Amino acid sequence: MTEDPQKSGREPPEGFPWSADMRKYAGTFNELAANYGRESDRAAVVLAVSLLDFKLGEALQDVLVDDELARKKFEHGMFGSFHNRIELAYCLGHLSKSLRKDFHTLRDLRNHFAHQPTHADLGDAEAIKLCAKLELAEHLRESGSDLRTICLVAVASCLFAVAFHVRTDTRPVVPVPHPDAL
Secondary structure, eight states, X not given: OOOOHHHHTSOOOTTOSOOXXXXXXXXXXXXXXXXXXXXXXXXXXXXXXXXXXXXXXXXXXXXXXXXXXXXXXXXXXXXXXXXXXXXXXXXXXXXXXXXXXXXXHHHHHHHHHHTOSSOOOTTSHHHHHHHHTXXXXXXXXXXXXXXXXXXXXHHHHHHHHIIIIITTTXXXXXXXXXXXXX
């Protein structure tokens, strides 16, 4: 059995499945957990998914023409909404169907918390229903992880996809690694 260099603190041997991209992905989750760990469920989800929305918009602007008209489309135009940004990323081939679905589920979860006039947390029926739809975190649900971890892992996975696929203008889409693969 090959020793996991991450646990030993040593650099991986050439050809080991750990890569700089995977380390960055693990760092993204740790950063989200640190930044939003003291927030309520509601605030953590709204802030983390809003970060995803922002990063997706930023990445899409970087791969489109550098033009005033294109910038305006992101500020107040057709690409100003998270929904439309997800659809654009999908149509450009940066998101798989399942990743697109998870982006929309996270968007729905953020909107649930942002537009709920009364108290809401990850224990309410709508949040549980939405979290159950997140394919990126299926393995965490099966292992009994809490819903906050499931949401933050899904956001981190989506942020990794944005950084890897959209920013590098990479096609076709390859699967985003699950944290268990780290």
